[in-house]
Structure formats: structure tokens, C-alpha cells
Amino acid sequence: MESVCNLPIISSLAWLRKSFSEIEPILRNLHAKHGPIVTLRIGSHPAFFIADRNLAHHALIQNGAVFSDRPKATVTSKILNSNQHNISSASYGPTWRLLRRNLTSEILHPSRVKSYSRARKWVLDILLRRLESESESGKLIRVVDHFQYAMFCLLVLMCFGDKLDEKQIKEIEEAHRRFLLNLNKFNILNFFPRIGKLPEDRRKLDEGEMVSLCAEFLNAGTDTTSTALQWVMANLVKYAHVQKRILEEIKGVIENRDENEVKEDDLQNLQYLKAVILEGLRRHPPGHFVLPHTVTEDAVLNGYVVPKNGTLNFMVAEIGWDPNVWEEPMAFKPERFLNGKSNNEGGEVFDITGSREIKMMPFGAGRRMCPASGLALLHLEYFVANLVWKFEWKTKEGCDVDLSEKQEFTVVMKNPLEAHVSPRF
Numbered sequence: 318m319e320s321v322c323n324l325p326i327i328s329s330l331a332w333l334r335k336s337f338s339e340i341e342p343i344l345r346n347l348h349a350k351h352g353p354i355v356t357l358r359i360g361s362h363p364a365f366f367i368a369d370r371n372l373a374h375h376a377l378i379q380n381g382a383v384f385s386d387r388p389k390a391t392v393t394s395k396i397l398n399s400n401q402h403n404i405s406s407a408s409y410g411p412t413w414r415l416l417r418r419n420l421t422s423e424i425l426h427p428s429r430v431k432s433y434s435r436a437r438k439w440v441l442d443i444l445l446r447r448l449e450s451e452s453e454s455g456k457l458i459r460v461v462d463h464f465q466y467a468m469f470c471l472l473v474l475m476c477f478g479d480k481l482d483e484k485q486i487k488e489i490e491e492a493h494r495r496f497l498l499n500l501n502k503f504n505i506l507n508f509f510p511r512i513g514k515l516p517e518d519r520r521k522l523d524e525g526e527m528v529s530l531c532a533e534f535l536n537a538g539t540d541t542t543s544t545a546l547q548w549v550m551a552n553l554v555k556y557a558h559v560q561k562r563i564l565e566e567i568k569g570v571i572e573n574r575d576e577n578e579v580k581e582d583d584l585q586n587l588q589y590l591k592a593v594i595l596e597g598l599r600r601h602p603p604g605h606f607v608l609p610h611t612v613t614e615d616a617v618l619n620g621y622v623v624p625k626n627g628t629l630n631f632m633v634a635e636i637g638w639d640p641n642v643w644e645e646p647m648a649f650k651p652e653r654f655l656n657g658k659s660n661n662e663g664g665e666v667f668d669i670t671g672s673r674e675i676k677m678m679p680f681g682a683g684r685r686m687c688p689a690s691g692l693a694l695l696h697l698e699y700f701v702a703n704l705v706w707k708f709e710w711k712t713k714e715g716c717d718v719d720l721s722e723k724q725e726f727t728v729v730m731k732n733p734l735e736a737h738v739s740p741r742f
Contacts, residue, residue, distance in 0.1 A: 339724075341605060344368070345635065354619055362388075364609075364628045365618075368635040370642065370675040372619055376610075376629065377683030378672060385409040385684045386611045388628050399529035402522075404688070405537070405608055416530070419515060421688050424475060424534075430692055433475055434581055437696070440471040441703055448708065448738050457713060457735040460550065464543040466490070471696070472538040476531055489535075536726075538689060541603040542696050544727040545679075548601035549593060549701055551734045552649045554710045555718035559651060563590050563705045577742060579702040581695070587702060592654035594697045595667065598637075598679040600649055601720075603727040605634040607681040634728075637677035669694075709739045 344366050347355045353369030367373055376384040386409040390401050404420060407413035423429060444467040451458050469490050474480055481489070515522050515530070522530070553560040566589045567579055584590070610629045615622055623629065638646040643653065654667055668674075669690065671682040680690040687693070704710070712718055713735070721731035 341632075341634075344632065348632075348635070354621060356621075362626050362628060363624065364630060365623060366630045366632060367618075368632040369619075370636045370639060370678075373631050373636060373678065373682060374671065374675045376616075376618055377631070377681075377685075378675070380616065381683040382409075383612050383614060383616050384610050384629065386613050388609050388611050388626075399523075399525040402526045403529045403533045405533060409613065409684070417688055420534075425689055425692060430695070436471060436474045437581070437699060439480065440467050440474070441700065443467060443470060444700070445703070445707055448704075449740055452708070452738045452740065455737075458738050459733055459735050460738070461543065461547045461730070461733045464546045465539065467700070468539045468543045468546070468696070469535070472535050475538075476534050537687070538693070540726045542693055544603040544729050545597060545601070545693070545697055546700060547730060547734055548603075549597035549697065550704065550710060550736070551718050551720065551730060552597060552600075553593075553701075553705065554712050554734065554736050555720070556649060557711075559593060559649070560705060560710060563587075563593060563702070566590060567702060567706050579699070579706050581699055584695070584698045584702065587698070588655060589651065590698055590702055591694075592651040594694060594701065595654045595669070596649060596651040597697075599643070599677045600637070600647070601722075601728070602633045602637060602677075602679040604679075605632065605728050607631045607633060607678070608685070610685065631678070631681075633678055633681075636675065637679070639676075642676050707741060709741055711737045711739070713737070 344355055345368075348366075348368045353367065353372055355366045355368075357364050357366070367376070387401070387406055390406060401407050402412065402416075404413065404416045407416060444463055447463050447466075448458065448460070451463075466486070470481075470486055473486060473489055515527065553563070566587055567583075570583050570586045571579060579587075607630075610631070611626055612623050612629070614625050617623070637643075640646050644650075667676070669677075669680065670686065671678055675682055678686075680687040680693070718734065719730070719732045722728050723731040
């Protein structure tokens with residue numbers, strides 16, 4: 318059954334001022350009472366909130382051509398995304414296809430991704446040195462700052478092709494942060510002097526479009542990955558047996574080698590590590606909602622008509638916490654992703670794209686799924702493996718890790734992880 322809430326104008330304005338994190342618990346209660354579709358009348362168009370994996374699959378996979386458009390941008394948003402000329406905000410059509418194809422055939426092409434292995438090694442070494450230096454004091458380390466800096470170094474290098482010094486990185490990072498907070502004084506052009514021209518249809522991209530695409534690349538790859546990395550490491554600190562099992566798996570792969578590091582080629586043999594990453598993304602998705610979708614024409618979903626230009630919001634966290642799919646959904650149990658294990662270990666044959674069925678969708682699903690999901694998984698696996706191999710991670714004696722959440726650009730730890738980090742070698 319659907320719940321339709323027709324809000325008066327004053328109430329509508331109040332809803333518009335709320336963030337998704339503020340309305341998420343309200344939506345949970347409405348879903349529990351009324352079913353998988355909740356419709357709120359906010360402004361001139363209805364907003365549908367979907368918390369059911371089967372409905373998400375029906376809309377995004379089976380009927381993707383109809384459900385893959387984006388809402389029209391507000392005046393402010395048009396400035397930030399150059400009138401919807403980037404991949405995440407572009408209307409479903411030829412411009413979006415061209416921009417996405419350019420990204421996937423160039424910087425996200427497997428051969429290009431592999432060519433950045435030296436860049437990942439360079440950034441990993443920076444991160445390890447920073448952690449080792451700070452660990453010498455014996456004090457707790459607030460690790461999220463180091464994670465964000467490392468991810469930003471990597472994405473800047475991939476975006477502009479240069480290894481910048483720390484001062485330059487900090488300048489770009491400051492501009493990036495102000496961009497995310499939508500401050501009026503933001504001027505990203507001051508920090509992007511080396512952007513090359515890219516083709517779009519039969520013309521060159523203008524400066525604003527190039528800035529929008531570069532900002533999108535940095536935004537999508539920095540905060541989401543550093544947030545996911547912090548959530549995973551927080552659970553490894555909280556559950557020492559998981560950290561130990563990753564360590565033992567790594568030993569089994571590289572113990573007969575002289576090199577004292579986990580290489581990217583080793584990752585394919587670290588199945589438990591992969592399970593830990595997937596469980597981290599299921600239990601703590603950096604975004605609890607995908608970007609809003611709209612329909613290109615009147616469509617039917619679960620027997621209800623979604624009118625043209627109606628907005629659909631898919632509740633990522635709720636879908637990944639479905640107790641009908643996941644046993645003890647709020648527990649951190651990587652074993653559920655280990656293929657071929659006995660039933661009592663919860664083995665899962667899993668497809669992160671959701672093409673067969675959606676069980677979780679941290680990267681979205683269907684035609685508007687994040688095109689860099691493979692790159693994100695590679696970064697998470699590579700950095701987690703080496704952080705565990707190089708250091709022992711513990712919390713303060715007698716204390717526990719607080720997994721409370723709060724909404725920033727992503728859904729982050731309310732109390733950022735602070736850990737004792739001790740070199741293993």
C-alpha cells in the first residue's frame with residue numbers, strides 16, 4: 318500500500334529545508350506503516366521514496382530507459398554543474414551518453430586504470446609515512462584526515478596528470494571542500510590551470526563545463542572512498558578477529574616473497590578481504606540515497622502511476638539492511654559474501670551491479686550506476702590490505718568504537734575513528 322502525504326505550502330517549504338538525513342527516520346516509520354512506496358507532495362511534483370529492492374530492480378534494471386532521467390536543475394545547481402553538463406546531473410540522452418562514454422573509454426578503461434598503479438603506490442607510501450610518523454607519539458590517531466588527504470592526492474593526480482606538492486594539494490582540497498559546502502566565494506578555476514579540451518558533440522567543452530567535470534571527478538572519488546575506508550577500518554578496530562583473518566589471508570599469499578607489501582595483482586587471491594569491503598559498503602554505504610531519478614513518461618510502479626517528471630529517491634541503506642535478504646542485517650559479517658561456503662557461514666553468490674537482482678546498491682544500479690564502481694573497489698581493497706599488513710589497529714584500552722552516523726557530504730562517523738596504529742615490521 319502506498320502512503321500519499323499531501324503537504325500544504327508552508328509544510329512543503331519546511332520539508333524542502335530538511336536534509337535527507339533528517340527525513341530518513343521519518344521515511345522509515347512511514348515505510349513500516351504503509352509499505353515500500355511513500356509519496357510526499359513537495360512543491361509542484363510528487364517525490365517517491367522507494368525502500369524495496371524488487372521495486373528498485375523493476376525500475377532501474379528492467380525499465381531503465383524510462384526511469385533514468387534527472388530532475389531539472391535549480392538555478393543554483395545550474396551554476397555548479399554548468400547547466401547539467403556533467404555525468405551525474407545530465408538529462409538521460411545523447412549528451413549524458415557522450416560524457417559517460419568519454420570517461421569509461423579513457424580514464425576508467427582497464428588499461429588506463431592499470432597504468433595508474435604507480436600513482437596508487439606513491440599515494441600509499443605517503444599515507445603509510447604519515448601514519449608511521451604520527452604513531453611514534455603513541456597517541457590515538459584521527460585517521461580520517463589522513464585518508465581524505467591520500468584519496469585526494471590520488472584523484473588529483475589522475476585528474477590532472479601531475480604529482481603536486483603538499484601546498485598545491487591543500488589549496489585544491491580547500492577549494493574542493495568549499496565547493497561541497499556550497500560557499501558563494503568558491504572559485505575552482507584558480508586551481509585548475511592545466512585542464513585540456515574534451516570533445517562534446519561537434520564542439521569543444523567550454524571552461525565551465527570542464528571545471529564541472531573535473532569537480533565531479535574529485536567529488537565522486539574522494540569523500541565517498543575515504544568515508545568507506547574509514548567505516549571499514551573502524552569495523553576492523555572494533556572486531557579484531559576480522560582484522561586478524563585478513564592478516565592471515567595476506568600472509569598466505571605473500572609470505573614466500575621478498576617484497577613486504579601487498580601488490581595489486583595479489584588482490585584477486587584475497588577473497589576474505591573482498592568480502593570485508595562488500596560488507597562495509599552494505600552496512601555503511603557512504604550515501605543513503607542515490608541521486609534522484611525522474612521518469613521520461615508516465616510509468617507504473619507496483620500498481621501506482623508515477624507521473625512524468627515525478628522524482629524517485631531510492632533508499633540505499635534500507636535496501637542493504639533488508640532482514641528478508643540479510644540475516645542479522647545490522648551485524649558486520651563479511652562471511653556472508655564468501656562464495657561456495659557452507660550455508661551456516663552465509664555464503665553468497667553476489668553481483669554488485671544488481672543486474673540479476675538487487676540486494677544492495679551502494680553505487681546505484683542500472684544505467685545511472687556509478688561508472689567508477691570498479692575503481693572504487695580497487696582503491697578500497699588495495700589500501701585496506703596494505704593498512705592491515707603494515708600496521709596493527711587498536712582502540713584505546715577499555716573503549717569501544719562508536720559507529721553512530723551523521724550526514725555531511727556523505728554519511729560519516731559521528732565520532733571519527735581514533736586508533737592506536739602500531740607498525741608490524
